[in-house]
Amino acid sequence: xxxxxxxxxxxxxxxxxxxxxxxxxxxxxxxxxxxxxxxxxxxxxxxxxxxxxxxxxxxxxxxxxxxxxxxxxxxxxxxxxxxxxxxxxxxxxxxx
Amino acid sequence: xxxxxxxxxxxxxxxxxxxxxxxxxxxxxxxxxxxxxxxxxxxxxxxxxxxxxxxxxxxxxxxxxxxxxxxxxxxxxxxxxxxxxxxxxxxxxxxxxxxxxxxxxxxxxxxxxxxxxxxxxxxxxxxxxxxxxxxxxxxxxxxxxxxxxxxxxxxxxxxxxxxxxxxxxxxxxxxxxxxxxxxxxxxxxxxxxxxxx
Numbered sequence: 001x002x003x004x005x006x007x008x009x010x011x012x013x014x015x016x017x018x019x020x021x022x023x024x025x026x027x028x029x030x031x032x033x034x035x036x037x038x039x040x041x042x043x044x045x046x047x048x049x050x051x052x053x054x055x056x057x058x059x060x061x062x063x064x065x066x067x068x069x070x071x072x073x074x075x076x077x078x079x080x081x082x083x084x085x086x087x088x089x090x091x092x093x094x095x096x
Numbered sequence: 097x098x099x100x101x102x103x104x105x106x107x108x109x110x111x112x113x114x115x116x117x118x119x120x121x122x123x124x125x126x127x128x129x130x131x132x133x134x135x136x137x138x139x140x141x142x143x144x145x146x147x148x149x150x151x152x153x154x155x156x157x158x159x160x161x162x163x164x165x166x167x168x169x170x171x172x173x174x175x176x177x178x179x180x181x182x183x184x185x186x187x188x189x190x191x192x193x194x195x196x197x198x199x200x201x202x203x204x205x206x207x208x209x210x211x212x213x214x215x216x217x218x219x220x221x222x223x224x225x226x227x228x229x230x231x232x233x234x235x236x237x238x239x240x241x242x243x244x245x246x247x248x249x250x251x252x253x254x255x256x257x258x259x260x261x262x263x264x265x266x267x268x269x270x271x272x273x274x275x276x277x278x279x280x281x282x283x284x285x286x287x288x289x290x291x292x293x
Binding site (some may be wrong): 011027044045071 | 103104108114115121122125131133134138140141144145151152154156159160164167168171172179
């Protein structure tokens, strides 16, 4: 019962996030919605491992979280530098 | 476990239906948008939803692959591609009614074709009579892998998966061989600055 309530709440938040991603006036709204969808997917994964009675797969939820971070950093870096191959700080000095 | 198996099944089916509906909404949104950054982000969301559906169907490692490839690498690659091509999709010159008709007709035929198949997760379906019981009963003993999907993917079809990996690896090497030759960076930057001046 507890799991059902949590899953329901997560699904409702997924719906709201998708609405934000579809309507979102700026790209950053959409990026944030995408990041949050990844987080909710991670939580759903963790919850479903408990629903099916095998919580040993919770590690996978952690890997999801790591992937989510990589994706979001890629988006941010793209908007910051306009290029994903940019080395970052050292290049900043070079530009200056 | 406090939850009975019946309520568990209802919960899983409900979640799968909601997730698939959201995926449909995301796909329609992707088709309608002209801003390609938004489309890429929506496709990442779509992949995460797909991965969650895989989790609900208890295929954890397929979900892992979907999340890593669909939401992780594809998003990065598509952003790189947008950087090269520009971020707005141009409006189509003509309204694509004929292609839409062809696609809808093909889809309708495919759906019609599935009507003859046994229902989803029907225990009396031939595939569940033939090999599935053997995987289920002997899989954990023979392969030592507790998850059936992982046992089939990594052990029973190990050579198949190895071949797939080999194909993907070869394709990657081909792409690197074609595109990976970097032009020297410094002279390019200099020429850009000179053109500005």
